[in-house]
Amino acid sequence: MQDLHSFGWYAAKLKPHLPKKAFQPVPTRLWGGLAYLVITVVALLTIGLLDVFPLFYVPISIVIGASFAALGFLGHEILHGTVVRKPWLRDFLGAVAFWPLSTGPKLWRKWHNLTHHVHTQHEEHDPDSWPTLERIMKSRFLCWVYKLPLPVRAFFSFCSLSFQFTVHSVNMFVIYLKEFNPKKRPAVIFEAIVPWMTWIGLLVWVGPVKWIFMFLLPLLIANLIVMAYISTNHRLNPTTEVNDPLANSLTVTVPKWVDVLHFNFSYHTEHHLFPGMSSKYYPQVKQLIKEHWPERYHEMRFDKALIALWKTPRPYQDRVLVDPSSGEVFGALGEGLDTTNIKKVAKKVRESDLVSSLSNSKNQK
Template identity: 55%
Template sequence: MKEFHDIAWYVKALSKELPNDIRNPAPQRLLGGLAYIIVIVACIVAMNKFDINLVEKLMFSLVLGFSFASMGLLGHEILHGTVVRTPWLRNLLGGIAFAPLSVSSRLWIKWHNTTHHAHTQDEEKDPDAWISLEQLVKSPKIVRWVYRLPLGFRAFVSFVSLSFTFSMHTMRMFFMYINEFKSKKLVVWLEMLIPWAVWFGLLFYVGFNKWVFMYVIPLLIGNFIVMAYISTNHRLNPLVPINDPLANSLSVTVPKFIDVLNFNFSYHVEHHMFPGINPKHYPLIKAKILEHWPERYFHMSLVKALITLWKTPRVYYKETEFLDPRENTAYDSLGNGLDINNIKFKKLKSV
């Protein structure tokens, strides 16, 4: 892909074709959050009250984990201001939605809305961009050693780590940005600590054995589901010199009922193009994108995207390729030759 346009260019091109009321907030989306809160509370109460077997505990944990993830995806939507606009109410409701994953509202706005969206796939400025060869060379020896392990083993470890990566990255972002909040630093600390206090309070109330199935396993499942989306949002795309959502983002397809349950989070190109529009409108925006730039719009099934992630390395090489440092091989990225049905690589003479 040689031609890049910034987000404003796309907004200008499409805005006149969109309904006038499309930017209105959608407070009715909170009903989905209320439903998930009822499910979470009901599951925890049932697990505490009734004597259930291991299989039943795991089924409850699965439901809780899916609910944790979906609440986080709703929190993402709320904190973009597409559900309610009043700042204090937006932050409160976003914090409640993110409570299962223990994410501060203000931290998320700083890390995700302000920084990630403004600098998507910028090697230096995007806090979510994957490591480049230049950054790898400067990394600690242990990190460089990890990237010398066989690609298949690295892929396996990466997929297992999806079950805790979101929580771990959240803590990394917390300590990266906490000093920038100044007068609001205490508030951000409280937004992080209160959910943890609630969950550890549950531990002391129900005991460790029940708590593992009520919180620990659901948290791992919730992490995995959220990261299954997040890891495919940009990691098959190149690093880019201009924040172009058709170059740096990928939308995935899932069954319609999953889109309903996950608040249309699969529409990620659309989200980066119009983050201020509620995701319920993203099917319309997708249709408009396909009318104008069908050859530049990246989308595939979530399963196919995950398989492609498994088969390709995660070190950026010259911005548009992925490098396997162990084998000294380079793989193409989306828009730069990557064929997801026939993944190929080339041998490099030297890096």
């Protein structure tokens, strides 16, 4: 891998080439959020008030789930301060947008803005990074899981995308709550509990059958859409000691109409260079990156990125991806991964090394 640079180093090089308006909030993005909110409310009322055979609710559930995900993408943008700047309004609108995913704005800014963005792909400090082989070997359950063949693990991993965001969000709440100032903790707890209270209240109001189609199935769909993006953001990239977005982040390409629906969420490398910039201007940032550092920039068609995730193991060891069950090593982006012909690299982790890692982990216990 080439020498790494911080995101600030890249941003300083590119900022003079960008218009000043690119660094101003873009409140017109809220019109898209209003459209999704109206669609969601109308769809929920349709299921709630219409008594038909439950299978007829499925298409409506898909629409609700897609709207949940899109609102989450907008909430992500709002809480970076790129839509409105007033803190109370930013948090209020962010809370509304993240309501379907039941993630509070204060938790999100702590977990995502202040930790993930600062320590992206750092194996110890990034709460969203995939664990290293050494960390996996410390868990008896994960040791058993990683003995399964790679295709089997990949299948269950992709199935888990339908609930990963929700589970991870709850986990982040447990981890980060104690780091908040004691005076702010009640607000953080309130933001976490109230959305779930509304969804539980909905269950009591409409009953379990309609609730499945009004919330549970849409939540699974939203998780799947959101996590399909998040999984491609960094999991094919290596871990890095220096927070270098061109090394540790991946931009995926989707049809233009999808970018419109998802608020340009596919431009992830650009987002890590300028998290305080509206995603409206990320196509301009992408063009500048490709002009300055075309050999360092990683982009991939969305479907091919998902296929690459399916075909490669996830644990990291020495910046590459290793399969604990076979010892086979696959490159990461910039570290030997050929996305046009995904295969293991020439070297292979010796079984004795895997046993040694496991032994060391047990001794540490």
